[in-house]
Amino acid sequence: MKITTHTSAKNSLLKIKDLILHFDKKGKMLSDGSRNQIKIFKLEGKPVAIKAFGVPNLINRFAYKYLRRSKAQRSFDFAQELLNRGIGTPHPIAYAIQDGGVLFGKSYYVSNHLEADLTYRTLVQDPDYPEWEEILKAFTRFTFEMHEKGIHFLDHSPGNTLIVKNGANYDFYLVDLNRMEFKTMDFETRMKNFNRLTPHRHMVHIMAKEYARLGNYDPVNTEKFMWQETQNFQERFRKKRALKKKLKFWKN
Known part of the structure; x- marks a missing residue:
C-alpha cells in the first residue's frame, strides 16, 4: 500500500496505515453507499473521516494505474488547492492506494471529520x-x-x-x-x-x-x-x- 500524507500528518503515517488496513472491521459508519463508504476513526485523539472508494471498472482500473490520478489522489490534491484559494473543506490528511498488481486496486482518502450543523x-x-x-x-x-x-x-x-x-x-x-x-x-x-x-x-x-x-x-x-x-x-x-x-x- 502506498500512502501519501500531508506535511502536518507525516509523523502519523503508521497510524494512518493501521486505520486503513482495519477499515472493514473498525470505525463508525458515516455513509454506506453502493460504490463508496465513509467511516469515522480517531487519529491522535481527533476524529478523522476515511472514504473508501470502490474498485473501479476495468477501463478505469487501467486508467488510474497508468494515465490518470485516482479519485483519492484528486480529492487530496483538490482539498489543498481549495484551502490555498481560501475555500473551506475538511483539512486533508492523506490518501492511500492499495496495490492491485498490473491494474489499479482500491483507494482511500483521509481528512479531518467536520461536525456540520x-x-x-x-x-x-x-x-x-x-x-x-x-x-x-x-x-x-x-x-x-x-x-x-x-x-x-x-x-x-x-x-x-x-x-x-x-x-x-x-x-x-x-x-x-x-x-x-x-x-x-x-x-x-x-x-x-x-x-x-x-x-x-x-x-x-x-x-x-x-x-x-x-x-x-x-x-x-x-x-x-x-x-x-x-x-x-x-x-x-x-x-x-x-x-x-x-x-x-x-x-x-
Whole structure:
C-alpha cells in the first residue's frame, strides 16, 4: 500500500496505515453507499473521516494505474488547492492506494471529520429551518466567491456542502472533491453550476437575485438562465430514472 500524507500528518503515517488496513472491521459508519463508504476513526485523539472508494471498472482500473490520478489522489490534491484559494473543506490528511498488481486496486482518502450543523439539502427539504433565507443567501455568496476564485465544482449538489453556524454567520465546506476544475468561468458556466442544487423555483429566485447583485448582472436574465439550467437537469434526471425503471422491469 502506498500512502501519501500531508506535511502536518507525516509523523502519523503508521497510524494512518493501521486505520486503513482495519477499515472493514473498525470505525463508525458515516455513509454506506453502493460504490463508496465513509467511516469515522480517531487519529491522535481527533476524529478523522476515511472514504473508501470502490474498485473501479476495468477501463478505469487501467486508467488510474497508468494515465490518470485516482479519485483519492484528486480529492487530496483538490482539498489543498481549495484551502490555498481560501475555500473551506475538511483539512486533508492523506490518501492511500492499495496495490492491485498490473491494474489499479482500491483507494482511500483521509481528512479531518467536520461536525456540520446542516447541509444545503436541509434547505431543500425544510423551508421552515431557522434563518432559512439568510443561509440560502450566504450559500449563494459562498458559491459566487468560489466562482470568482476560478473553482468549478462539478459535484455542486445538495449533500456536498457542509454548513457550520459560526456566531451570527455561517461557514461553508466542500466535500466529495474528486470532480473539479480550476479555470475562469463565464456566465453560462456559472449558471449551470447551480443546476443540481434544487428543483424549487422560489429557491432559484432567491439565489439568482443574490448572485446578480454580487456580480452586477441583470437579475431577470440571471434567474432566466439559472432556472433554465435547473429545468434541463431535472428533465435529464427524470429521463434517466425512467430508463432505469424500464431496464429493471425487463431484468425481472
